[in-house]
Amino acid sequence: MARLNVILFGLGRMGQLYLRLFHTALAPHARILAVADPHTANLDRAAADYEIPHAFADPLDALRLPDADAVLIASPTSTHVQLIEAAADRGLPIFCEKPLALTREEHVAALHAVRRAGVPLQVGFMRRFDPAYRRAFELIAGGEIGKPILFKAVGRDPTCPPPRFADPRKSGGLILDMGIHDFDLARWLMGSEVERVSAEGGLLACPELAEVGDIDVAVVNLRFTDGAVGNVDVGRAAVYGYDIFTEVLGTEGSVRVGALRRAPLLHMTRRGAVRELVASFTERFAAAYEAQLVHFIECVRSGRCPEVGGEDALRAFEIGWAATRALDQGQPVRVSPAEIDTTL
Amino acid sequence: MARLNVILFGLGRMGQLYLRLFHTALAPHARILAVADPHTANLDRAAADYEIPHAFADPLDALRLPDADAVLIASPTSTHVQLIEAAADRGLPIFCEKPLALTREEHVAALHAVRRAGVPLQVGFMRRFDPAYRRAFELIAGGEIGKPILFKAVGRDPTCPPPRFADPRKSGGLILDMGIHDFDLARWLMGSEVERVSAEGGLLACPELAEVGDIDVAVVNLRFTDGAVGNVDVGRAAVYGYDIFTEVLGTEGSVRVGALRRAPLLHMTRRGAVRELVASFTERFAAAYEAQLVHFIECVRSGRCPEVGGEDALRAFEIGWAATRALDQGQPVRVSPAEIDTTL
């Protein structure tokens, strides 16, 4: 079967990661037909590493290639919606890195564009493709913990980011930036929507973030429409490692997903037993990043709808956005879901 | 050195536990001089198990014994303050099981009584004497995790309690009943006071508690006076076991205390690897219950002040009380500390 031709937008950190995956794990199934990035250095580097038929500074030029089968958007968040709309106009299936956008309006615009064009849209909530999270979902869906009543999540990065990356105008702020995966997992694993949030937070470990007005630690309480409750804590500076932990407690048991150990290795000395810890999201979720692209390619080939799409992106965003406002206001905030025009 | 003569009030579950400890671990240092309990059956049972010089239905009769050195109050919460006042009048050092009382006024009355009499008062926050928690405190106090910025706690019982035990008029309600130890740990380990709380909760696993108006699961966000934040989740029905977990995240690391495994035993079959889990607070905190009494006896002997006293009881209560109101009101609530007359 012929390999799918994919256009990749953006050659930043995530773009590089996807580029490598297309030349390794995905090589039998798809290939990068073109890359588009305004920075010539990025294009040169990609060309040095891999044979890529086309390279463009302007993404819209790439979209004119007649033999493109799909697009993968890994450019800055601010460009996502415009690229989604342009790709949808071309009738191309779209994979877009998270977050889809930083406003509700943009999310809705993107959703309407793909609905109008009838093209599939997958969003980069890669955790849903992590083997442990998939197994957790199966156990919960199979009734192995009874009715879910409590959702807990921890999401912590090991180092303070540079202020320019953590600038809330680009990142959406700590709660959205770090928590959006957790809010997506909350909806997926609990099988219920979040209807109210409240939050506490502060700037305690990364003083340099004061200049962009962000915080570095927060706790967010969740209330689900079915009465279940939850809590998510997110933080920028857990110096020990990249710590992602999720629990769903049900009436018949609990499922926990959390990977802290870097390797199945224990070093014991007079000072005790030491384990080295996972340091980054690329280390923790290497298999998930690969699996989400495999899923996307399969969906494109088969015409199936991706398991995690634009509406999931919107709903997770809305939770994070409400939690951010709840923190600002010192009050619980209702999550009011935007309406999507389902007649499109 | 002569053994201390202790009067024990109350022979319910906790009273029985303390009675056994005085006849085993504490035997070299102290003895139960008298037990007092209105239920004759309890007195008979105690007499059958151990040689106890005196037994009374009326606690005030016990207080008349001239050679008493200290009292241990394990009777129902509603009787605590009256007994504290009576023992203080007699000039006797007091150990009182938690909670001290169910109102702020009663806490203050008890504190004033012991201050007036100049007697030591220790409150049954036994977790502070658990070896793992003590080590956690040492690590934090020794700067091993830098400045604490986030407090996390889980407190879950394995079974729905009978409605009469969970009746909020007797227990203070889920958040106070289950969370008071966590609120005490929060203050102790973080080295800062809680100034604001918010909560979500519901009745999801123990429908029979509807008759007494309690809930069975809650998440409580905390804000500390130094800007740190926290979250505590408490629940009645974690069917897998008795799950007490605490974490303090600091700018230089994290300390976690949590004991789920019943024994250092792993059973592996075709179905996977199975560990049996801790089932009860007496199993998890057996060493702590013993150590807190050893501490009390040492304080009585040496005239030192117990490490955890009446003001700790008051402050932990106030957090739980505020969280309970926060849940009722659907709003964050400030924790406003009651004033204690320090001139007494």
Next chain:
Amino acid sequence: MARLNVILFGLGRMGQLYLRLFHTALAPHARILAVADPHTANLDRAAADYEIPHAFADPLDALRLPDADAVLIASPTSTHVQLIEAAADRGLPIFCEKPLALTREEHVAALHAVRRAGVPLQVGFMRRFDPAYRRAFELIAGGEIGKPILFKAVGRDPTCPPPRFADPRKSGGLILDMGIHDFDLARWLMGSEVERVSAEGGLLACPELAEVGDIDVAVVNLRFTDGAVGNVDVGRAAVYGYDIFTEVLGTEGSVRVGALRRAPLLHMTRRGAVRELVASFTERFAAAYEAQLVHFIECVRSGRCPEVGGEDALRAFEIGWAATRALDQGQPVRVSPAEIDTTL
């Protein structure tokens, strides 16, 4: 019920441990009527710590006390058999610390003495009373791992002992001294006798033991009469802690017992996740030491036969003795069980 009067022989490390247990955990059930130790300092220290009715330099004097109900032998190994014979003559139930003796002949003499006198003899294989090992036994006996086919054990002390303690003339040598508990567990958990052993070993970590001619590490292969196989490794100097691990692999699964973590506490920093480890046998087996004495007292009271007796001591000794010879000879050695006169 009146408390049992026990005579304690020996106030070394183990004697002190048992003395404390009789004044704490065992206080409701038994008391130390007399202690006997040739060292006046030991007697004085015991008298300072506890009220003990009688103290003797000569153990035979203690045996003359008319109201003694049982004896506990914790004196040096070389004195065990003589004291067992004397106590048996007096018709007293006997608890004897391991090893019973350092020769097969002495073991048999002790067994014959207690059989002749018809008194119960329990040997200090306390691991059989550890909650995790008991649960392992139950799982195996209940068929939860099918037919046992492989026995694995690790037995490691954290520090090189002083040469005088490790002197093979007193200790029996590394394999017997460290491995005798493992050989007892092998028989108990596998439900089969060891019929052949082979060994490798050396002096690699504790050069000072060369002066007494001992080694500090060894691996011992076992062959059981039912065809199952096994391996035990023992070592003097696992600097990270006191490491006791046991596995039984069966046709339907595996059971593993091993406790390395000192406390349910995790400390995570930039250097990784650190756990402090168990440092000594008294820490690891505190509950087991207590439980074995409770068992002995119950057996004395009820006339039941102790679960672990003189023949168990003999059989475990024979395995260790054979393994020691196997190492010396560089050849597998058959374990030939001594005959016991069952007509006594």
Next chain:
Amino acid sequence: MARLNVILFGLGRMGQLYLRLFHTALAPHARILAVADPHTANLDRAAADYEIPHAFADPLDALRLPDADAVLIASPTSTHVQLIEAAADRGLPIFCEKPLALTREEHVAALHAVRRAGVPLQVGFMRRFDPAYRRAFELIAGGEIGKPILFKAVGRDPTCPPPRFADPRKSGGLILDMGIHDFDLARWLMGSEVERVSAEGGLLACPELAEVGDIDVAVVNLRFTDGAVGNVDVGRAAVYGYDIFTEVLGTEGSVRVGALRRAPLLHMTRRGAVRELVASFTERFAAAYEAQLVHFIECVRSGRCPEVGGEDALRAFEIGWAATRALDQGQPVRVSPAEIDTTL
């Protein structure tokens, strides 16, 4: 840089695995120029899955391709040496799956052939490329555990193999088949050669293997030339999973490598806490299989010598062969290293 052209011999289980790796992880660096397998069905299946320029029933035909850069031998063990010799004659770098051969003579013949031809030979001891084992090696080499004194290893498959696979004439018998990786790790991690072995073993779980005369469980004691000791247990039927564990104990600590958990997921119910376990070598060592080929390709490109070569294969084989004889003879057996002609 042009991709290396590799000829792949053998499309059995391992050949399929390598074929997939060349079309995914290794795609940027190398490609399969030709496959050779006597079974047409295997060739057809490979052609259906991947675009492969050439396919041959006869491996010698493949070797005639002028643009081949290297060969990868994954055909049955009995064909290895002949193919090594033929590839060496062609001057091609060789990767050969383990074991290289089932006799010492064949090993030596293969070594002499590659030495004569001056071509690199890498052997498929993939564990050396597993991230955890590499880290263990670094820690040991860096002195983090002092001087190694004890080597421990567990190697267990989860299911009884079909008798035809376990036939000792094809597999070398249990100890060689399962233990060869452990013997290689022993040499590599201990930094010392094995000079003497002894063994016990039996057929206890897989009665159907009686027909080919193999056993299913064994324990092997090791003695190293520097005086260190060791033990390896290997088994066919650990029903709970694929269990590979290795420890090196040194004078200053211990390093342990062992991965039993399939995923970082914990499922807790009334029955306890359950973890699913690793089921196969492809699951456990997926990263290692990839990394060893990356290493081979790098060596071919750079002219460097592979880290694990023919002499390693010979030495590991000799240990396993000696252990197999030790079991047969019921005696310790010296490992006598074959001489290699170093003048070639």
